[in-house]
Amino acid sequence: MRIDVVTIFPEVLGVLDVSLLGRARATGLLDVRVHDLRDATHDRHRTVDDTPYGGGAGMVMRPEPWGEVLDGLLADGDDPLVVFPTPAGTPFTQPTAVRWAGERRLIFCCGRYEGIDQRVVEHTAARARVEEASLGDFVLNGGEVAVLAMVEAVGRLVPGVIGNPASLTEESHEGGLLEYPSYTKPALWRGLEVPAVLRSGDHGAVARWRREQSEARTRRVRPDLLP
């Protein structure tokens, strides 16, 4: 999978070079390319923003640099999905990550200030598949942190990125339930014991206990996830 990220803060995306995604990049499983939007400006100050039509607080990102950088990225004709992170977007969920992990190429457009001139979304949607997605119901200062989360959630689902695919099967939000609690050695720690069933060797009992724990945790913490 190829992932392009357009941003005015390319250094923020540097964290993608470490850990799992770093190894995935090094082995070619993920081809992540970060592009500095300011490279598509041509004035002395490398200006990417201007005042909003209609007045109001803050600045809006100018359409011209975005048009130029997307002209280049969309020239390959390989049908990428173009994602605009925005507080006004469709909630990004695990099903979204699973769906995006099936794409051959993703392009993430990180806005800043009060957002990107809407005509960029409109013009891009006339020549590519576009989604406006939100990381959650809270406000960030720009799209970069959201894209880091989205790229990690998607990248880890690409075959080969996670060493043990089995660890992808029983995760939170898989199958609509939160994951069961996990334990490791020692069996007794600061007076707290590991549940006996987990040390019983009875795999059927362990599976039942884990399902019950997932259901109870979901009822307690996220009843909205239950059918």
Ligand SMILES: CC(C)N1CCN(Cc2ccc(Cn3ccc4ccc(-c5n[nH]c(N)c5C#N)cc43)cc2)CC1
């Ligand atoms: C003037 C006045 C009436 N407006 C009132 C509503 N405000 C909403 C507003 C607030 C901040 C930002 C900062 N920002 C710029 C690009 C950008 C991309 C993603 C996110 C983002 N925030 N939270 C998420 N889950 C996100 C995602 N994904 C935030 C971004 C953008 C937009 C804008 C100002």
